[in-house]
Amino acid sequence: MQAKHVLWMLGLVLAGTAGAVAQELPPPRPEDPYFIPPGVERSSEMPRTIIRNMREGRDGRIWFATFSGPIAWDGESFVNFGQEAGLPGRRVFSLTEDRAGALWFGSITAGAARYDGTSHTTLTTGDGLASDDVLWILEDRQGQLWFATPKGLCRYDGKSVKGFTTEDGLVHDSVYVLAQDASGCIWFGTQGGVGGYDGESFFDLADQVGRSFENVRAMAVDSSGALWFGGQEGAFRFDGEQLQTFSAQDGLLDDFVGSMLIDRRGNVWFGHPGRFPENSGGGATCYDGKSFRHFTRENGLGVSTVYCLLEDRSGNLWFGTTGEGVVRYDGESFAHF
Numbered sequence: 001m002q003a004k005h006v007l008w009m010l011g012l013v014l015a016g017t018a019g020a021v022a023q024e025l026p027p028p029r030p031e032d033p034y035f036i037p038p039g040v041e042r043s044s045e046m047p048r049t050i051i052r053n054m055r056e057g058r059d060g061r062i063w064f065a066t067f068s069g070p071i072a073w074d075g076e077s078f079v080n081f082g083q084e085a086g087l088p089g090r091r092v093f094s095l096t097e098d099r100a101g102a103l104w105f106g107s108i109t110a111g112a113a114r115y116d117g118t119s120h121t122t123l124t125t126g127d128g129l130a131s132d133d134v135l136w137i138l139e140d141r142q143g144q145l146w147f148a149t150p151k152g153l154c155r156y157d158g159k160s161v162k163g164f165t166t167e168d169g170l171v172h173d174s175v176y177v178l179a180q181d182a183s184g185c186i187w188f189g190t191q192g193g194v195g196g197y198d199g200e201s202f203f204d205l206a207d208q209v210g211r212s213f214e215n216v217r218a219m220a221v222d223s224s225g226a227l228w229f230g231g232q233e234g235a236f237r238f239d240g241e242q243l244q245t246f247s248a249q250d251g252l253l254d255d256f257v258g259s260m261l262i263d264r265r266g267n268v269w270f271g272h273p274g275r276f277p278e279n280s281g282g283g284a285t286c287y288d289g290k291s292f293r294h295f296t297r298e299n300g301l302g303v304s305t306v307y308c309l310l311e312d313r314s315g316n317l318w319f320g321t322t323g324e325g326v327v328r329y330d331g332e333s334f335a336h337f
Helices: 001-016 204-207
Strands: 051-056 060-066 069-073 076-080 090-095 103-107 110-116 119-123 135-141 145-151 152-156 161-164 175-180 186-189 193-197 202-204 216-221 226-232 235-239 243-246 259-262 269-273 283-287 292-295 308-311 318-322 328-329 334-336
Touching: 051 308, 051 318, 060 103, 060 175, 069 090, 076 193, 090 135, 103 135, 145 175, 152 175, 175 216, 175 226, 186 216, 186 226, 216 259, 216 269, 226 259, 243 334, 259 308, 269 308
Parallel strands: 051 090
Antiparallel strands: 051 060, 060 069, 060 090, 069 076, 090 103, 103 110, 110 119, 135 145, 145 152, 152 161, 175 186, 186 193, 193 202, 216 226, 226 235, 235 243, 259 269, 269 283, 283 292, 308 318, 318 328, 328 334
């Protein structure tokens, strides 16, 4: 910050000098007022922060996108990588590991950052992103990266960014979650419904199933190629022809589904963030195709909210929470960090 101030003062001096040409510096990026300082850079416990997403890296570390920045679990400690990834003082909502092994983090107010383990680069609105708030990142089968933002959908081919909005056929400009099915179609959940991109054009799922959707926050594709998605109206399964609906009346713990995972056994997991201010409905539901099983604070999960889900290589399930740490479940017992 001191160096930027010196450059700014130098610009003022040059501007007041006869015959000199002053070059304006770009405005500083806005601070992130909701960033939660992690307290320490390394700890045996997860900081009390909001965890928005999780991924397992090739090296076995578990990576967390949190309101305290990117955090990694190496089996012994939780380490904050905000500075190394070029995102100090920024919330991180999304992350993925690309085919080259580099990690991508989607931040709030600072765009997307690529971290290869030693250095970082960033993509922002200055590079063509629709917004510097990146809510989800997906790498497709061609190696292109897709970014979900509150102002549209963006595709990055490694050289340039192309944006898509409702003017191009997008269902809604506020995009929250992305998935790709077996045919290669890119699906996206938005504030205004579910849509797809078949490589040539966009379409609205509402036109195929005869009903609309709103506030879609979770997506997954099962082994049969069926698309699962969920949000404030429950969970849905679309197999290309038929739409199935699942709600609390059908067996879900709660109607609001904020995250989703299909494990290696084919079980579908639903994460429920809970309802505020009454603080009810939080936890997880597991559906095996026949029956529903609930996981709550009272029956062993030990936390009242689930914001994201992950299955690691060993088959453990991870539950990310809001301010209550992270929970690992091996199928029999829970470990609470």
